[in-house]
Amino acid sequence: MTTNTQQYTENKEGYFGEYGGAFVPPVLEGKLKDLYKSFKETAFTEEFEKEYIHLLKTYVGRPSPLYYAKRLSEYTGSKIYLKREDLNHTGAHKINNTIGQILLAKRMGATQILAETGAGQHGVATATAAALFGIKCKVFMGAEDVKRQALNVNRMELLGAEVVSIEQGQGTLKDAVDAALGYYIEHPDAYYLLGSAVGPHPYPTMVSYFQSVIGKEARKQFLEVEGKLPDSIFACIGGGSNAIGLFKEFLPDTEVKIYAAEGAGEGLNTKRTAATLNLGKRMVFQGADSLCIVDENGEPAGSYSIAAGLDYPGIGPEHAYLKEIKRVEYHGITDDEAIEAFKLLSEKEGIIPAVESAHAVALAVKLLKDKNETAIINLSGRGDKDVERL
DSSP, X not given: OOOTTTTSXXXXXXXXXXXXXXXXOHXXXXXXXXXXXXXXXXXTSHHHHHHHHHHIIIIIOOSOOEEEOHHHHHHHTSEEXXXXXXXXXXXXXXXXXXXXXXXXXXHTTOSEEEEEESSSHHHHHHHHHHHHHTOEEEEEEEHHHHHHTHHHHHHHHHTTOEEEEEOSTTSSHHHHHHHHHHHHHHOTTSXXXXXXXXXXXTHHHHHHHHHTHHHHHHHHHHHHHHSSOOSEEEEEESSSHHHHHHHGGGTTOTTSEEEEEEEEETOTXXXXXXXXXXHOEEEEETTEEEEEOBOTTSSBOOOOOSSGGGXXXXXXXXXXXXXXXXXXXXXXXEHHHHHHHHHHHHHHHSOOBOHHHHHHHHHHHHHHTTOOOEEEEEEOBBSGGGTTTO
């Protein structure tokens, strides 16, 4: 797992450029410092990597395939490969991070795991990892997301997790994170298994590291089949975990163009959007200095996207920095565009994507139309959870 690109953007501990840090109540400062110390001393050891890679292979099902989407390619006019994270155990990329963090939590003596979730995939992956190791699990989820992701709520409860529905705010991912952090402050003996590359240090660094397996595999697989690097790579982005997982290994390859698709909701010119990197302002939000969508008073605003996993007003600090240095282009994709791509991939390839992943498909089809280029799309999750809604 160790890679020389891991520190490509992290210029000092916990910071990507000027973004990042840990802005938390004093009760959590020591806890997060201990977490980072444990991560540094444990995650890079031969013993830890051996157990982690073994579980990724035998439990998660890695490496995930790199699939040539022939009919989608013919339709688009460019050669498109899909990194099939939807084929992982639990149906998404989230399991890569939860397995890594649960191994860390086990070594730290944790007896309770906390998590937040929007689309439910991280909640399912956390409940799965907790069940695997016999650790109590509590998952916080916004009430609106509980309704629109009922299948994943049922899966979490079947796996033995307690799902806490959050009625405050809009009842979406932001509110779930707030509630999880609040509970963590009151129960610092628990282990908070944050699911995206957001929040206070060391979480963006840790999540980026555990998800970087996606890009490591994709880069190697693409070179094996094409004998060269792709012209471009694509991922959807809410908080940023599947995107940074694919992007990380390609960042030094400046000839590879990198694109991310945000949930633009009803449009970038409306208030019903979650396109933080297009519209956000710099501020400290949920423990980190990054970008956030704000209201007319400069306070964090509500976000909107048809995709629960993209319905978040903040963004990970590493992505804020990648935008600033112009290494990654971040585009807004509307609900309508995502739904069209959801149907397109289903009909052309017999693969039903998560509506989150459909945003990346929509952006790739739009930018690659008749370009005769090669590309990888990170198909971060499967669409079982979305079929009844779309």
